[in-house]
Amino acid sequence: MVMLSSALLLATVCGRRMYPEGRIVGGEKSSFGKWPWQISLRQWRTSTYLHKCGAALLNENWAITAAHCVDNVPPSDLLLRLGEHDLSTESEPYLHQERRVQIVASHPQFDPRTFEYDLALLRFYEPVTFQPNILPVCVPHTDENFVGRTAYVTGWGRLYEDGPLPSILQEVSVPVINNSVCESMYRSAGYIEHIPHIFICAGWRRGGFDSCEGDSGGPMVIQREDKRFLLAGVISWGIGCAEPNQPGVYTRISEFRDWINQILQF
Structure with a gap:
């Protein structure tokens, strides 16, 4: 029996959906197992762990999220729930798994003022077992800009600004836009924002579809030609939710692949 190296094994499983198809605004409920790398990042609040941010599964030991989600939070206060779909029920085709966080590796250049370098990697105490609703997403190998891609x-x-939190995982599709177009859209909405290449923007000029509070740190994925999904961005910031000319701004993962691969060695 040939043992695959873990990197090779990961390359063969990442970004695939095994399940048959069945801060999001203007989106729709997703079906069970459709986004198997999605994680609910929870933080301890007085008596229980409450959903705070999204995260995405990179391999059996590591997840990725936004640095601002875990800034100044001790790892012992964090819990990752993997394979979750509907927060209100326990009766799903496959159960979720929960993992405590051993290491929080935030990007050393993270700036909480500008949200630049808004990325953190989380190592679990015990590895997770892949199953149809728990699978890693692929990390880009090259720096594609993805402009115009869905x-x-x-x-x-939240389903809208100051709105309720849904119990079922929501999904929305948005076009990737050029950073300078993104800056000019914000300008026309009255905001002067500098959006360097370490960010990637996605959204509609007319608004209506976006991520919102509670989605931060979650994945923005693009489907490759081989139908597998690549992690193009991690939800970082926006102004309001789904407002016209105010697209969502994400940490551009292709810019950080060397840093990510370096940390994953641990």
């Missing part, structure tokens, strides 16, 4: 954003964030 990106899919998922999360349990």
Whole structure:
């Protein structure tokens, strides 16, 4: 029996959906197992762990999220729930798994003022077992800009600004836009924002579809030609939710692949 190296094994399973198809605004409920890398990142609050942000599964030991989700939070206060779909029920085709966080590796250049370098990797105490609703997403090998491609954003964030949190994972599709177009859209909405290449923007000029509070740290994925999904961005910031000319801004993962691969060695 040939043992595959873990990197090779990961390359063969990442970004695939095994399940048959069945801060998100203007989106729709997703079906069970459709986004198997999506994680609910929870933080301890007085008596229980509450959903705070999204995250995405990179391999059996590591997840990725936004640094601002875990800034100044001790790892012992964090819990990752993998394979979750509907927060209100326990009776799903496959159960979710929960993992405590051993290491939080935030990007050393993260700036909480500008949200630049808004990325953190989380190592679990015990590895997770892949199953149809728990599978890793692929990390880009090259720096494609993805402009004009359709990106899919998922999360349990608010359904609209100051609105309710859904119990079922939501999904929305948004087009990736050029950073300078993104800056000019914000300008026309009255905001002067500098959006360097370490960010990637996605959204509609007319608004109506976006990530929202509680989606931060979650994945923005793009489907490759071989039908597998690549992690193009991690939800970082926006102004309001789904407002016209105010697209969502994501940490561009292709810019950080060397840093990610370096940390994953641990």
